[in-house]
Amino acid sequence: MGRATSSSSSSIESSNHFAFSTTGASSSSQRDLSTDLRLGLSISTFPYAREQPSDWPPIKPQLSQALAAEEENECNSATFFVKVYMDGIPIGRKLDLLAHESYYELIRTLEYMFNTNIIWAEAEVDGDHYEKYHVLTYEDKEGDWMMVGDVPWEMFLSAVRRLKITKC
Amino acid sequence: MQKKMAYSFPDEVLEHVFSFIKSHKDRNAVSLVCKSWYEIESWCRRKIFVGNCYAVSPRMVIKRFPEVRSVEVKGKPHFADFNLVPDGWGGNILPWIKEMAGAYPWLEEIRLKRMVVTDESLELIAKSFKNFKVLVLSSCEGFSTDGLAAIAASCKNLKELDLRESEVDDLSGHWLIHFPETYTSLVSLNISCLGSDEVSFSALERLVGRCPNLRTLRLNRAVPLDKIASILHRAPQLVEFGTGAYAAELRPDVFSNLAGAFSNCKELRSLSGFWDVVPAYLPAIYSVCSRLTTLNLSYATIQSRDLIKLVSHCPSLQRLLVLDYIEDSGLEALASSCKDLQELRVFPSDPFGVEPNVSLTEQGLVAVSLGCPKLQSVLYFCRRMSNVALVTIAQNRPNLTHFRLCIIEPKTADYLTLESLDVGFGAIVEHCKDLRRLSLSGLLTDRVFEYIGTYAKKLEMLSVAFAGDSDLGLHHVLSGCESLRKLEIRDCPFGDKALLANAGKLETMRSLWMSSCSVSFGACKLLGQKMPRLNVEVIDERAPPDSRPERCPVEKLYIYRSVAGPRFDMPPFVWMKDEDSALGLS
Numbered sequence: 001m002g003r004a005t006s007s008s009s010s011s012i013e014s015s016n017h018f019a020f021s022t023t024g025a026s027s028s029s030q031r032d033l034s035t036d037l038r039l040g041l042s043i044s045t046f047p048y049a050r051e052q053p054s055d056w057p058p059i060k061p062q063l064s065q066a067l068a069a070e071e072e073n074e075c076n077s078a079t080f081f082v083k084v085y086m087d088g089i090p091i092g093r094k095l096d097l098l099a100h101e102s103y104y105e106l107i108r109t110l111e112y113m114f115n116t117n118i119i120w121a122e123a124e125v126d127g128d129h130y131e132k133y134h135v136l137t138y139e140d141k142e143g144d145w146m147m148v149g150d151v152p153w154e155m156f157l158s159a160v161r162r163l164k165i166t167k168c
Numbered sequence: 169m170q171k172k173m174a175y176s177f178p179d180e181v182l183e184h185v186f187s188f189i190k191s192h193k194d195r196n197a198v199s200l201v202c203k204s205w206y207e208i209e210s211w212c213r214r215k216i217f218v219g220n221c222y223a224v225s226p227r228m229v230i231k232r233f234p235e236v237r238s239v240e241v242k243g244k245p246h247f248a249d250f251n252l253v254p255d256g257w258g259g260n261i262l263p264w265i266k267e268m269a270g271a272y273p274w275l276e277e278i279r280l281k282r283m284v285v286t287d288e289s290l291e292l293i294a295k296s297f298k299n300f301k302v303l304v305l306s307s308c309e310g311f312s313t314d315g316l317a318a319i320a321a322s323c324k325n326l327k328e329l330d331l332r333e334s335e336v337d338d339l340s341g342h343w344l345i346h347f348p349e350t351y352t353s354l355v356s357l358n359i360s361c362l363g364s365d366e367v368s369f370s371a372l373e374r375l376v377g378r379c380p381n382l383r384t385l386r387l388n389r390a391v392p393l394d395k396i397a398s399i400l401h402r403a404p405q406l407v408e409f410g411t412g413a414y415a416a417e418l419r420p421d422v423f424s425n426l427a428g429a430f431s432n433c434k435e436l437r438s439l440s441g442f443w444d445v446v447p448a449y450l451p452a453i454y455s456v457c458s459r460l461t462t463l464n465l466s467y468a469t470i471q472s473r474d475l476i477k478l479v480s481h482c483p484s485l486q487r488l489l490v491l492d493y494i495e496d497s498g499l500e501a502l503a504s505s506c507k508d509l510q511e512l513r514v515f516p517s518d519p520f521g522v523e524p525n526v527s528l529t530e531q532g533l534v535a536v537s538l539g540c541p542k543l544q545s546v547l548y549f550c551r552r553m554s555n556v557a558l559v560t561i562a563q564n565r566p567n568l569t570h571f572r573l574c575i576i577e578p579k580t581a582d583y584l585t586l587e588s589l590d591v592g593f594g595a596i597v598e599h600c601k602d603l604r605r606l607s608l609s610g611l612l613t614d615r616v617f618e619y620i621g622t623y624a625k626k627l628e629m630l631s632v633a634f635a636g637d638s639d640l641g642l643h644h645v646l647s648g649c650e651s652l653r654k655l656e657i658r659d660c661p662f663g664d665k666a667l668l669a670n671a672g673k674l675e676t677m678r679s680l681w682m683s684s685c686s687v688s689f690g691a692c693k694l695l696g697q698k699m700p701r702l703n704v705e706v707i708d709e710r711a712p713p714d715s716r717p718e719r720c721p722v723e724k725l726y727i728y729r730s731v732a733g734p735r736f737d738m739p740p741f742v743w744m745k746d747e748d749s750a751l752g753l754s
Contacts, residue, residue, distance in 0.1 A: 054250075054251045055250045055251045055252050056250070056578070056633075057516065057519050057549065057574055057576050058249070058250045058574060058633075059250070059515065059516065059519055059549075060249050060250070060333065061251070061335075062333055062361065063466060063467070063515055064519065066443060066466075066467045067469070067517060067518075067519070070444070070467075070469045079418075080418045080448070098418065098448055101473070141420060154448075154451035154454075157418075157420075157423075157448065158420045158423040158424050158427070159420060160420075161420075
C-alpha cells in the first residue's frame, strides 16, 4: 500500500500552522515495533500471539461468557427414540425421530431399514400392486393408531409414542 | 430607558405549553429563548438527562431544576463494555443519590447506564423516595441481591425494575420474596443478567400471578424450560418475554404444555433469552411468531436451518439479534421473509477463532440490505468484506442511520482487491446522509477519514480501531464532522497535532476516548491548561504519567467537557491537571 510521504492531501487548508508528517506506518498489519521500543513501552503481543486479549473483538462479557459455556455443552443434542415394529417380524427396531427433519426423511429411513415400500398420507401408490406395500401408522398419546403424515411434522413429534408398519 | 416587554402569556400558560415539550433537545432550546422562559422551563422540567455524570455536579442540577421527577445518568465511556476502562475508574452514583434524596423527595424514576451502583445506593433509594416507580440499571455493577431486596421491600409503587446487562453479585435468589404480598403494581421486570443461582421460583410465580399489569418479563438463565408454561399461564397479557435456558429432554407433554401456554399469549411481541436452545422445542413458539416484532437470539447456539425455519415464521419482525450461525443462507431467507426489518445485529459465535467456523460473509449483509427496505440499523461481525459489497449496501440502503461493522481480524483488506476499505466506507457516509452512528474496521488509511469529514455531517458517534496513518485522519474527523458528539479511538497512529489543533472542537462534544494511540503526556497537560472547561483524564495503570518524559505517549486518554471542574474521586491511575497549574497560566 503506497503512502504519501508528505501531507499532500488537498483537503487540508494551506494555512495550517503545522505540518502533518507520517508516522511511518508500515503497509503491513504489523505494529511499528521500533517506535514502541524507543518509547520504552511494553510491546503488545497482539496480533501475533493468539492469547485472547479480552478487549478485542468488541463483544460484551455476557456474550463471551455465554459462548464459552456453550462450548462446554457441545454434546447437548437431544434425541427421541421410538420403537418400530413391522407386521410378521417379532423383533422391533428403534429409531431416533430427531435425527430426521421431515416425514420424507423418516419414510426413506424406514424403507431402507425394513426393505419395503411404505404408504403414508402423502404417498403415491401404484393401484395394481397393493400387496407389495406396507402402511405406516403411529400410536398417539391417546392410544389410537393413526396414519402417519396427516399433521405437521412438529405436531407429530409431540404426539407419537411408537410406530407400526402393517401390511395393506 | 428600558423598554418593557409585553408578555403575551402569563407564566402558568407558558408552563402548560412547555409541558407538551418532552425531548431534552427541545427543552434546552426553549430555555435559551429568553430569561423568563429559562426560569419557567427550569422549574417545570420533570425529566433530566445527564449524558456524562462528570460533566455537571448534582448540586448544579438540583439548583437549576428543583422539581424533577425522573433522572437519567450515564457514567463510564462506551469502551468500558470491552474492558478498556480499568476497574475503579469512577462513575459512582452515590453522590447523586445522596443529593437527590434531600432535594427530590418525590423522585419517581432513575435510569443509569455504565455506573457503579452499590447496595448503599439502592438502600438509600428505597428509603428516600416514597413514590419511586422506575429503576433501570443498564450495564451497571457494584450491587448485590441485598440491594434489590431493599428496593423490593420498600418501593410500594414500583412499576419497573430492569437490570439489563448489569453485573450483580448474586447472593441469594430469595430477594424476590421481599416484594410484599400486597404489592401488585409491577409492569416490567428484567432479571436476565442474574447468575445461575436459583431465583426463588415460587416467589416469582406468586409475584407474576398477582401483578395484572405485567407487560415485560425477562427471566434469567436459571429458570428452566418446564417452568415457563406455568409463568405464562399466570401472565397471558405479556408483551415482552425472555426465557431462561431453553433446553430440556424432549417430552411430548412438556412440549405441548409449552406450546399451549405460548399460544395463549395474544399480546406477545418480543422474545429473548434462549440460552442453550434445544431446537426441537422451538416450534412451541410458532403460534406467536407471526406477531413478533423483536426476536433476540444472541445466545441461541443453533444452526442455520433451525434459524431459517424460525425466522420464516416471523413476517412482522422489525428487530433481530442473532449469532452468525444464521450464515449467509439464513440472512437471504430473512431478506425474503421479513420486509419490515429495521434493525439487524449479527454476533460472532467464535470471536477468537482464526478460521471462519460458519459460512457468514459480506454476502449475507448485502442480501439483507437489498431485501429489507426499512433497514436502518446494522451491527455486523464478519471475517471478510469488500469495497464492492459496501458500495452496494450504501446504494441499496441510503436510509441507514446506524452502521457498525466489525471485521474480526484488525486491518483486514478488501478480500477481492487487497486494497483498503476506504472507498467502501466512503460510499456509506456519502449515500447515507442521515447516518448518526458509525463503527469502522478493516484496513483503512487517512483517506477514509477524509470521506467521513466531508460527508458525515449528521454523524454523532464514531468508533475507530486499528485505522489511519497519521494525524491527518483525526484532523479530518474533528474538523469536518459537524454533529460529532462522541468519538472513541483505539490503536491508531494519531498524535498530538490534530488534537491540539482542534481543541475547541472538543468542547462541542460530549467526550473523546483515545487508547493505544500516540498522544503524548505533554500534549495532554497543554490541552488541560488551555481548555479549562475540558477535563483531560490520563489513565495509565503502568506508572504515573509524570514519572516519564513528557513526550511519551499515554496509555489511555479520556477527554470530556464539564462545567463541574475536576472530579474528586479519581483513583491513583487517573491523572488530571491540577487546579494550581491551570490558574498559574491564566
